[in-house]
Structure formats: structure tokens, C-alpha cells
Amino acid sequence: MQTLLTSAQMRRTDEFTIANKPIASIDLMEKAARAFVQSFLRDEFDSTKNIAIFCGKGNNGGDGLAIAYLLLHNGYENIKIYIVNFSDKQSDDFAINRQRLDESRYRKTIINKAADLKNIKTDIIIDAILGSGLNKPLTSDYADLVKYINKLNKKVYAVDVPTGFPAEGEIPSDYNGIKAYKTICFQRPKINFFFPESALATEKHEVVAIGLDENFIQNQDSDFFLIEESDIRHMLKPRKLFSHKGTYGHALIIAGNTNTMGAALLSSMSCLYTGAGLTTACIPQSGLIALNTTLPEVIALPRDEYRKVDNPAKYQAIAIGPGLGLSAAHEKLLENLIFDNQPLVIDADALNMLSERPDLIDKLPENSILTPHMKEFDRLFGEHQNWWDRLQTAKVKAQQLKIVIMLKNQFTFICVPKGRIYINPTGNPAMAQGGMGDVLTGIIAAFLAQKYASTDAAILACYIHGKAGDNLAMDKIVVSASQVAKQIPVEIKHLM
Numbered sequence: 001m002q003t004l005l006t007s008a009q010m011r012r013t014d015e016f017t018i019a020n021k022p023i024a025s026i027d028l029m030e031k032a033a034r035a036f037v038q039s040f041l042r043d044e045f046d047s048t049k050n051i052a053i054f055c056g057k058g059n060n061g062g063d064g065l066a067i068a069y070l071l072l073h074n075g076y077e078n079i080k081i082y083i084v085n086f087s088d089k090q091s092d093d094f095a096i097n098r099q100r101l102d103e104s105r106y107r108k109t110i111i112n113k114a115a116d117l118k119n120i121k122t123d124i125i126i127d128a129i130l131g132s133g134l135n136k137p138l139t140s141d142y143a144d145l146v147k148y149i150n151k152l153n154k155k156v157y158a159v160d161v162p163t164g165f166p167a168e169g170e171i172p173s174d175y176n177g178i179k180a181y182k183t184i185c186f187q188r189p190k191i192n193f194f195f196p197e198s199a200l201a202t203e204k205h206e207v208v209a210i211g212l213d214e215n216f217i218q219n220q221d222s223d224f225f226l227i228e229e230s231d232i233r234h235m236l237k238p239r240k241l242f243s244h245k246g247t248y249g250h251a252l253i254i255a256g257n258t259n260t261m262g263a264a265l266l267s268s269m270s271c272l273y274t275g276a277g278l279t280t281a282c283i284p285q286s287g288l289i290a291l292n293t294t295l296p297e298v299i300a301l302p303r304d305e306y307r308k309v310d311n312p313a314k315y316q317a318i319a320i321g322p323g324l325g326l327s328a329a330h331e332k333l334l335e336n337l338i339f340d341n342q343p344l345v346i347d348a349d350a351l352n353m354l355s356e357r358p359d360l361i362d363k364l365p366e367n368s369i370l371t372p373h374m375k376e377f378d379r380l381f382g383e384h385q386n387w388w389d390r391l392q393t394a395k396v397k398a399q400q401l402k403i404v405i406m407l408k409n410q411f412t413f414i415c416v417p418k419g420r421i422y423i424n425p426t427g428n429p430a431m432a433q434g435g436m437g438d439v440l441t442g443i444i445a446a447f448l449a450q451k452y453a454s455t456d457a458a459i460l461a462c463y464i465h466g467k468a469g470d471n472l473a474m475d476k477i478v479v480s481a482s483q484v485a486k487q488i489p490v491e492i493k494h495l496m
């Protein structure tokens, strides 16, 4: 897991690295600039392009000057350097790089106020105005300059973080900072890059290593952890010789209705393909033929008027919700399951019924896993104006109720009882299609059946679900939920 840090912690890491590693502050800046340029050149290999580099007077601006130098040395001749002179203060390393520039043949333009900028002709802009030192929203000249740059509608590469973008905390809906095409950031992604509102500031981000002390970073106190493939490899348990279906547990999937049998089929299919020893689907009578013809391995448990699961202890995992439909009988079934006090996976309509019965939320069995998307989450725990606040609620609820909450999105946040938030990096827009969440629910149930702890089952399921989608999307614009389900065993095999 990569520990993710706030700007203040990142600053302490810079200081620690400079104090404890044989590297001076100015050399660290040079390293950062080199790492940026390497990544930039992979995208922009045409050295005849016009590039405008805007440099503030802090360390972000210092990076900008070092980047300008490196590009000029790489044969990029059409570079214009703008020094944004809106403040009397300047950082020491900025001053060193500025002196180097003053002593060279390279020219610069000083901008003393936003209005100084007129008729810029450029193909590309590099934004090094303000970085992680941002301590308040942009106002006056900074706001005007950024507005001007955004209006140019050019491809903007941001250094470390787009000017005006808060690296953590609430992202204002009236965000007035730089709108970048790509942000190349140093050592760790900013926490806020994982929130949907970050699309206001950058289309994508890439992280480049600059040699900051990894041990120091990993040992910082943080709630945020980015899941890595190596974590998944370590967590997966191989299937053993002499094992049999009983070894891998029995999962019960309570799902489907007359017009939504597909949801039950998708969840059951992914449960099967993720390796549960036995999968039982509790479905309406009307779905029996569909189940028996499409998934002969799955056992059917007809559900009409069914209000209580007999002997729930015989299942190592119980998931409820996909395509279930809302009814009094289903609400009773959910209530009885909650009173049985066995951990549950709760999705879709079961979440919606839960939001109508707040009394049941407090009684959820410990280690249950809730898988809401944004709307389901807000129905359960109240409206939220932004994702930062929504995630804070999810974190608190996971701790209070001792459950796992998977807040689904491009980057799904997995909040666990210990107060940690795991961020899943896999998944892509080709997966934005109905049924994808049903598949996820089946995968979680299968890992639980195989006796993975709730937190591990949630992390594994989310990562592998997204990874399967990523691999399928390499040559497709859209991947269907059943394609993802079928890809799961291949993905697990590769990861092992």
C-alpha cells in the first residue's frame, strides 16, 4: 500500500530527505524537474512546438525554471518563460534558478499584473505558478491570470498540482484554478486527485519518483492508502492440493426479480468464477429456467414469499440486493438476516430498503460490507454537497458501525472499521454500464466464502474487478458486466 500524504506531510518529507540523505534542496528541485521533463517528453516529442512556461516565485516556480532550462538543453528552442511577479517573497531555490537564468542567454518576461499578458501565441503551457504551497483560494491577480490562461484553451501541463487546486480537503464547486490536460506530480499523487471533482482541474495525472525518503513517507500517520498490485498478490491464497468444494465455502446470493433476473445471474456468475465452492442463488420462481439454462453450476433456492433464510449458518457468505426489488417481503427478509447477526454483503435494492429503515442500520452485523454508489450512499446517510464530506461520513460510519463501506466510483474508496480509507486504482470508463456493480457483489461474496476477512475481501474484489475491466478495455470502448465476470478467473491466475 502506498501511504498518501497531505501537503504539510509532503513538505516535512522534503525537509527530512534533505536533512538525512546526501541531497541538497536545490538538487532535489533539479531531480524533480528532470523527472517532470522525462515524462513530458514522452508526450510532447515535437521540439518545434511553442511552449510557454509560467513560473511563480516559490518552489513550484523554481521547478518551472529548472524545467525550462532542461527543455532548452533538449533542443526545444521555442520556449517562453514568464515570471509571475505578484509577490515580493521568493523561495531560496527559486532565487538560485532565477540567477542562473539571468546569467544565461535565455530571456524571460516579467508579469507584474495579469493585464500585462496580451496576445500569447503558444501550443503548450506549463503551469508552475503555485504548487502545494497553496494556502487559500486564488484571488485578484492570480485568479485573473489563471482565467486568462484557461481561456487560451491550450494543452496545459501542471507541475506537481494545477495552480489553485487544493491537494486535500474540499474542492470548491466554483473551482477557479488552472484546468490542466495533465498533471505530473512528485512522488505521490495528491489525495484530491481521486475525487470526481478533480476533473475540474486535471484530465489525468502521472506520478514521477524524485527520490524522497520512502521509509519516512510510509511511516507517516495517514488515513489514506493507495492499493498496489503487490498487495493483491500477497493477499491471494492459492488453491491447495486435496482441496474440494467444501474448502472454498458456500455463498448465498439473494437477488433478481421478474424483470431483473439478469442481476441475479451476473452476481451468481461472478461468485462462481471467483471460486466459491458452492453458489446458491435465491431467486423468484420465474427465474428458475433462466438460471438453470445459463448457470447450471448454481443451486437455486426459490424465493416467492420467502421471508427468512433457513439455517443461515450453513453459508459462509450471504449477499443481498442486486435486482431484488422493493417489497414488504424483501424488507422482512433483510430484517431477519440482520437479526441473524451474520456478516452480509448489502448492495442495490437492499441498500435502498435499508435507507427506509434507519433503525436497521444501527443493528448491521459487524464486518458487513455495504457497496453503495453515490446516490445510494446519500440515501443511506444524508445528502452531501461534495465528495470530501461524503467520504468523511463514510469513514465515521464504517468506524461507528464496525462495517466496511465501499463508496463506488472511478476510484472506489473502501472505508474499514479501523478508520482507514483504501483507494482502488483499477477500473475505467469502459466499465460504466449497468450490471457492473452486480458482478462486484458476487466477487465479494466469493472471497468471503473462501474465508477472507471482510476488509481483504473488499480490497481484493474491488481491485480484481477493475483490473479485469482494464485488461478487457485495452481493445474495446466498452466492456459488459458478463465479460468482466468471465475474466475474473483469468485475472486471479495472472495475479498469482
Ligand SMILES: NC(=O)C1=CN([C@@H]2O[C@H](COP(=O)(O)OP(=O)(O)OC[C@H]3O[C@@H](n4cnc5c(N)ncnc54)[C@H](O)[C@@H]3O)[C@@H](O)[C@H]2O)[C@@H](O)CC1
Residues within 6 Å of the ligand: 014, 025, 028, 029, 032, 056, 057, 058, 059, 060, 061, 063, 089, 091, 129, 130, 131, 132, 133, 134, 135, 136, 137, 138, 139, 142, 159, 160, 161, 186, 210
Ligand atoms: N524541496 C522541496 O521542497 C521540493 C518542492 N518541490 C516543489 O515545491 C512546491 C511547493 O513549493 P512552495 O512550498 O514554495 O509553495 P508554492 O510554490 O506552491 O507557493 C509559494 C508561495 O505562494 C503563496 N501562496 C499560497 N497560496 C496562495 C494564493 N492563493 N494566492 C497567492 N499566494 C499564495 C505562499 O504564501 C508561498 O509564499 C511543490 O508543489 C513542488 O512543485 C519540488 O521541487 C520537489 C522538492
Ligand SMILES: Nc1ncnc2c1ncn2[C@@H]1O[C@H](COP(=O)(O)OP(=O)(O)O)[C@@H](O)[C@H]1O
Residues within 6 Å of the ligand: 348, 373, 408, 409, 410, 411, 412, 426, 427, 428, 429, 430, 431, 432, 433, 434, 435, 436, 437, 438, 439, 440, 466
Ligand atoms: N468510470 C469508471 N471507472 C472505474 N470503475 C467504474 C467506472 N464506472 C463504473 N465503474 C465500476 O462499476 C461498478 C458500478 O456499480 P453500480 O453503479 O452499482 O452498477 P450497477 O448497479 O449497474 O450494477 C462499480 O464497481 C464502479 O466502481
